[in-house]
Amino acid sequence: MSGRIPTLERIDGWRWRVPRTGAMRTEGRVFASEAQVADLAGDESLRQVANVACLPGIVGPSIAMPDIHWGYGFPIGGVAAFDPSEGVISPGGVGYDINCGVRLLSVPLGIVDLRPRLAELVDALFGAVPSGVGSARSDLRLTDPQLDRVLAGGAARAVAMGFGRDQDLEAIEAGGRLPEADPGRVSRRARERGRDQLGTLGSGNHFVEVQWVDDLLDATLGEAFGLAPGQVTVLIHTGSRGLGHQVCDDHLDTMLAAARRHGIELPDPQLACAPLGGSEARAYWGAMNAAANFAFANRQLITHHVRRTFGQIYGAGVEAGIELVYDVAHNIAKLEEHEVGGRLRRLCVHRKGATRAFPPGHPELAPRFRDSGQPVLVPGDMGRASFVLAGAPGAAAETFASCCHGAGRRLSRHAAKRAAARRDIRAELEGRGILVRAAGRATVDEEMPEAYKDVAEVVAAVAGAGLAVPVARLRPAAVVKG
Amino acid sequence: MSLARKRYSEAESLAEPAVSHRLLAHTADLRAELEAADLPGLYVAAARLVREALVGESPVAAREERALPAQEGDEAERFFRFVRELVYLFDAEGFLPAAVRLGDPPRLAGERFDPARHVSERQIKAVTRHGYLFERTAAGGGREPGFRVELVFDL
Numbered sequence: 001m002s003g004r005i006p007t008l009e010r011i012d013g014w015r016w017r018v019p020r021t022g023a024m025r026t027e028g029r030v031f032a033s034e035a036q037v038a039d040l041a042g043d044e045s046l047r048q049v050a051n052v053a054c055l056p057g058i059v060g061p062s063i064a065m066p067d068i069h070w071g072y073g074f075p076i077g078g079v080a081a082f083d084p085s086e087g088v089i090s091p092g093g094v095g096y097d098i099n100c101g102v103r104l105l106s107v108p109l110g111i112v113d114l115r116p117r118l119a120e121l122v123d124a125l126f127g128a129v130p131s132g133v134g135s136a137r138s139d140l141r142l143t144d145p146q147l148d149r150v151l152a153g154g155a156a157r158a159v160a161m162g163f164g165r166d167q168d169l170e171a172i173e174a175g176g177r178l179p180e181a182d183p184g185r186v187s188r189r190a191r192e193r194g195r196d197q198l199g200t201l202g203s204g205n206h207f208v209e210v211q212w213v214d215d216l217l218d219a220t221l222g223e224a225f226g227l228a229p230g231q232v233t234v235l236i237h238t239g240s241r242g243l244g245h246q247v248c249d250d251h252l253d254t255m256l257a258a259a260r261r262h263g264i265e266l267p268d269p270q271l272a273c274a275p276l277g278g279s280e281a282r283a284y285w286g287a288m289n290a291a292a293n294f295a296f297a298n299r300q301l302i303t304h305h306v307r308r309t310f311g312q313i314y315g316a317g318v319e320a321g322i323e324l325v326y327d328v329a330h331n332i333a334k335l336e337e338h339e340v341g342g343r344l345r346r347l348c349v350h351r352k353g354a355t356r357a358f359p360p361g362h363p364e365l366a367p368r369f370r371d372s373g374q375p376v377l378v379p380g381d382m383g384r385a386s387f388v389l390a391g392a393p394g395a396a397a398e399t400f401a402s403c404c405h406g407a408g409r410r411l412s413r414h415a416a417k418r419a420a421a422r423r424d425i426r427a428e429l430e431g432r433g434i435l436v437r438a439a440g441r442a443t444v445d446e447e448m449p450e451a452y453k454d455v456a457e458v459v460a461a462v463a464g465a466g467l468a469v470p471v472a473r474l475r476p477a478a479v480v481k482g
Numbered sequence: 483m484s485l486a487r488k489r490y491s492e493a494e495s496l497a498e499p500a501v502s503h504r505l506l507a508h509t510a511d512l513r514a515e516l517e518a519a520d521l522p523g524l525y526v527a528a529a530r531l532v533r534e535a536l537v538g539e540s541p542v543a544a545r546e547e548r549a550l551p552a553q554e555g556d557e558a559e560r561f562f563r564f565v566r567e568l569v570y571l572f573d574a575e576g577f578l579p580a581a582v583r584l585g586d587p588p589r590l591a592g593e594r595f596d597p598a599r600h601v602s603e604r605q606i607k608a609v610t611r612h613g614y615l616f617e618r619t620a621a622g623g624g625r626e627p628g629f630r631v632e633l634v635f636d637l
Binding site for chain 1: 505507508509510511512536537538566570572573574576595597600601602603604605607608610611612613614634636637
């Protein structure tokens with residue numbers, strides 16, 4: 001944590017500049033409303049935007065989304081692109097939970113049909129998807145060869161193992177498999193952490209949420225994504241579990257040494273990085289892509305168990321009709337082509353708590369999303385709403401095709417727990433028709449709705465800035481928490 | 483007789499809150515300050531912090547022992563790696579600490595997580611290098627010399 005907290009300069013109603021000062025190689029750019037900026041006053045996250053701007057080879061501004069909050073190294077909600085020949089890759093720009101992401105399922109049921117057996121459903125989901133401290137699967141412990149195939153094959157390997165359908169893969173970022181994964185770069189310790197965690201949720205802000213579409217904001221795009229008013233959906237939020245956390249830990253140490261050797265001054269040690277063409281970057285790249293594939297496979301297995309659980313309660317027809325709307329990573333670094341200064345350039349885009357948002361016509365999108373743009377999934381909190389958006393041309397022009405990833409925290413976990421101490425958050429939510437099942441009380445208290453900003457305001461900011469188009473608002477009916 | 487009672491002293495045990503930690507503000511993660519009069523006390527305080535984050539005040543018995551990997555670097559780096567090892571041992575083995583003994587290598591006594599006996603509080607993904615502070619504090623203002631550490635955990 002170095003340097004003073006920067007002051008923002010207003011560009012327009014949705015854009016703010018962090019002026020270039022000191023060791024910054026470029027300026028910062030924050031997308032937010034005036035009220036959201038007021039909430040950021042004195043916040044460490046703005047210093048983190050400036051810190052990222054100090055890294056070598058950064059192209060364009062250091063970007064922050066309206067759900068920005070204090071992270072470690074990069075701010076949560078941060079985006080930065082680096083030139084492959086002069087730039088760096090930083091595990092701190094990806095985070096410990098590599099390919100933490102969100103997956104949305106559409107269910108062929110209306111909310112009215114769901115309600116009568118909702119309590120039975122959420123109890124069964126809580127049993128089917130291990131969650132909480134120490135969550136592991138007793139029915140699946142991968143051997144090294146099996147783990148290698150998951151690390152190389154991602155969601156496609158999970159489908160080949162019987163956990164899903166071929167058509168699921170079309171609705172996953174990168175088809176659910178990053179081809180540059182190198183399982184040989186994943187350490188023994190990372191393997192030990194992940195071996196029995198495939199198909200588990202974890203803890204913290206991870207969840208499986210049963211919801212319904214309470215407002216279809218764009219009927220044409222909603223239809224393209226398979227969403228209809230009143231329809232039940234399921235949102236899954238988790239990542240690469242202990243395997244990914246260990247990959248980050250392993251490579252941070254080598255990156256710290258690499259940064260020293262290459263004379264890279266780090267404003268924060270968690271921004272440890274290495275030149276993109278070097279051996280340390282190659283090692284991390286192979287391991288990070290492998291961990292990302294593990295995360296895609298993790299969400300695929302959870303999808304399988306969600307489908308089966310719905311089938312047990314609502315029948316085989318419902319199970320068969322559950323479709324994958326989209327699956328998107330929000331902690332990742334990827335090589336992508338973007339137009340900068342009128343020239344198409346290949347860049348390494350870091351998204352730390354930010355969602356890829358390709359606009360209509362983007363060649364990397366599956367054919368079914370070419371006209372609509374990529375679905376962008378924005379979870380809120382468990383009391384209010386989540387949103388589905390579609391990538392818009394503004395994102396391609398200004399944010400390396402990136403958008404917000406959630407509501408963003410407003411209260412620290414400690415403050416939230418204090419605020420919840422004399423309340424029963426679970427009972428309060430049940431009183432509002434939202435059933436909650438959790439491994440313990442702590443995460444429910446720490447994840448209370450008031451701990452988060454209002455996701456509707458975050459979505460209004462990205463829509464106002466032209467980064468994405470709102471498609472649907474989803475209301476929670478039941479939540480499984482870690 | 484448990485391992486802790488047999489081989490670990492009271493000061494090495496996490497049972498008595500003789501050393502403390504304090505939670506500091508951080509929007510998303512867990513940020514804490516540890517203070518102790520000596521290094522063994524600091525290591526015990528770290529183990530208490532990690533254990534409380536995972537399972538709250540649930541009792542943890544010293545049923546098994548773990549020898550930690552050889553420690554590298556200066557005392558700040560060795561301490562950081564010790565905390566990192568606590569996180570790893572829980573995630574890979576479900577191991578919860580009950581007592582700490584400094585040495586070469588350091589050793590932990592504890593037991594595996596049992597959902598029937600241990601409360602599920604929150605998972606720790608990692609201890610980060612962001613905001614990591616390790617300092618020896620001088621005597622003054624009625625305070626004894628000792629150690630002060632700040633840590634940020636990703637949850």
